[in-house]
Amino acid sequence: MENPQAPHVLMLPFPAVGHIKPMLMLGKLLCQAGLSVTLLNTDQNHNNILNPIDQSSFYSRYPGFQFKSLAVGLPPEHLRTGPVVAELLYWITSACSTKFKEYLMVEENEKGQPEPVTCIIADGIMSFTIDIAEEFHIPVITFRTYNSTSTWVYFHLHQLLQNGEIPVQRDEDMDQQITSIPGLETILRRRDLPPFCKLDSTDHLLQFYMGQTSKMKRASALILNTFEELEGPIVSHLHSIFPTVYTIGPLHGLLQSHINHNAPPSDSSETSVRPQDRTCIRWLDSQPSKSVVYVSFGSVVVLTQDQLLEFWHGLVNSGSPFLWVIRPGLVLAENNVAETPSELTIATNERGCIVGWGPQEEVLAHRAVGGFLSHSGWNSTLESIWAGMPMICWPQIADQWINSRCVGEMWRTGLDMKDTCDRSTVEKMVRGLMEDKNEEIRKSTAIYSSMARNSVAKGGSSYHSMSKLIEDIKSIQ
Numbered sequence: 284m285e286n287p288q289a290p291h292v293l294m295l296p297f298p299a300v301g302h303i304k305p306m307l308m309l310g311k312l313l314c315q316a317g318l319s320v321t322l323l324n325t326d327q328n329h330n331n332i333l334n335p336i337d338q339s340s341f342y343s344r345y346p347g348f349q350f351k352s353l354a355v356g357l358p359p360e361h362l363r364t365g366p367v368v369a370e371l372l373y374w375i376t377s378a379c380s381t382k383f384k385e386y387l388m389v390e391e392n393e394k395g396q397p398e399p400v401t402c403i404i405a406d407g408i409m410s411f412t413i414d415i416a417e418e419f420h421i422p423v424i425t426f427r428t429y430n431s432t433s434t435w436v437y438f439h440l441h442q443l444l445q446n447g448e449i450p451v452q453r454d455e456d457m458d459q460q461i462t463s464i465p466g467l468e469t470i471l472r473r474r475d476l477p478p479f480c481k482l483d484s485t486d487h488l489l490q491f492y493m494g495q496t497s498k499m500k501r502a503s504a505l506i507l508n509t510f511e512e513l514e515g516p517i518v519s520h521l522h523s524i525f526p527t528v529y530t531i532g533p534l535h536g537l538l539q540s541h542i543n544h545n546a547p548p549s550d551s552s553e554t555s556v557r558p559q560d561r562t563c564i565r566w567l568d569s570q571p572s573k574s575v576v577y578v579s580f581g582s583v584v585v586l587t588q589d590q591l592l593e594f595w596h597g598l599v600n601s602g603s604p605f606l607w608v609i610r611p612g613l614v615l616a617e618n619n620v621a622e623t624p625s626e627l628t629i630a631t632n633e634r635g636c637i638v639g640w641g642p643q644e645e646v647l648a649h650r651a652v653g654g655f656l657s658h659s660g661w662n663s664t665l666e667s668i669w670a671g672m673p674m675i676c677w678p679q680i681a682d683q684w685i686n687s688r689c690v691g692e693m694w695r696t697g698l699d700m701k702d703t704c705d706r707s708t709v710e711k712m713v714r715g716l717m718e719d720k721n722e723e724i725r726k727s728t729a730i731y732s733s734m735a736r737n738s739v740a741k742g743g744s745s746y747h748s749m750s751k752l753i754e755d756i757k758s759i760q
């Protein structure tokens with residue numbers, strides 16, 4: 284450790300890219316502010332995700348960090364390969380819970396308290412930490428890596444069920460407004476809820492999230508990667524659950540503006556947990572300004588072969604050049620190369636670029652990119668807002684459904700394409716976004732981008748909130 288006297292923050296992310304990345308960024312900011320940080324990952328992520336090419340180069344980007352792992356091993360084969368997300372979540376949280384307790388017992392006993400844990404910052408869906416930390420008298424701050432609106436919705440799952448607003452099972456009910464969530468009465472339709480609200484009341488995923496949110500309420504504070512100017516009214520509602528809510532986003536922007544002025548600003552690509560193919564930047568350099576549509580569905584979403592082809596036809600027919608992230612595993616059953624119609628291959632060679640994983644934040648900031656076709660994961664949405672990049676949202680899981688409604692209806696920074704991806708819709712949406720027909724969206728995106736930048740600048744709301752978080756951790760006895 285660089286500073287043995289510093290408060291010691293133990294961080295526990297949920298083991299997935301979209302959750303680890305914001306935790307790493309937060310940890311980096313805490314380190315810059317002189318705190319000592321230990322990041323606990325599962326052994327699988329520790330070995331595979333964090334160190335795909337060069338372990339030492341990854342770790343060298345985090346001076347002052349300690350990286351440790353929980354030996355939970357691999358989930359059973361059927362959980363890794365099947366569509367059993369709920370069972371996988373139960374397995375991960377249960378395995379981590381046992382190992383986390385063991386970890387704390389060993390740490391507390393072996394160290395004789397030379398560097399006791401001052402507080403734990405745990406992912407919102409690792410809320411078992413709250414029960415365990417209570418035994419050790421360590422406060423837990425919960426870091427929900429969703430936005431405020433999704434977090435607020437998840438806190439109402441019980442109520443939605445009680446009021447009969449979920450499960451939504453009939454198509455004709457999809458466009459009814461949700462009335463039981465204060466602040467969202469005019470925004471949210473049943474269609475905008477996550478898929479697990481559309482199955483049945485005993486659905487395991489629904490039960491999992493209801494259990495997590497009810498436990499999460501006992502955390503001493505809530506951290507969100509969002510900013511006041513974007514979601515202030517919903518953040519105010521969250522104060523009815525948590526006395527303290529730290530809104531410290533966009534974290535990648537805060538890292539660039541660096542809260543500790545003695546520390547050099549960070550390049551946020553440093554927080555990428557996968558190797559990035561940078562050849563696409565050279566390709567972008569050769570494209571006209573604002574001409575390219577960037578396509579990425581994040582780290583979890585999968586497409587069927589049919590969906591892949593519908594997107595592909597839609598993109599080609601739109602006439603726009605496109606940069607597409609097709610990561611390994613994105614497409615179910617990977618025999619797509621042989622089956623790709625030749626007209627798509629020819630068009631892609633002429634005006635497309637495909638990479639396995641790119642430098643997304645840099646891509647979104649590139650002058651050649653004019654729109655982002657996305658799954659509306661929260662990190663991607665926030666990065667798009669920061670870059671002033673209009674979006675087309677095609678949500679598939681969890682919070683993505685709510686995010687896409689926020690983008691399309693609340694902030695009007697893009698188009699919500701939920702529930703469909705047929706080639707003519709894709710073409711129409713891409714043309715609508717790229718051919719500058721959408722003046723309102725472009726203006727709104729520019730305004731929110733500027734607000735995001737102000738929020739992380741000295742004196743801005745997120746800058747202030749981050750300083751407060753650091754002070755509060757330093758003042759824990």
Ligand code: UDX
Nearest residue numbers: 301302579581582583608640641643660661662663683
């Ligand atoms: C998951 C869930 O899908 C999402 O709903 C939730 O909000 C967070 O956890 P993920 O699918 O990984 O997230 O999407 P997202 O939140 O958008 O995060 C993806 C991250 O990967 C972004 O920070 C993005 O910059 C990065 N990325 C993506 C790359 O660095 N390169 C790429 O090629 C694609």
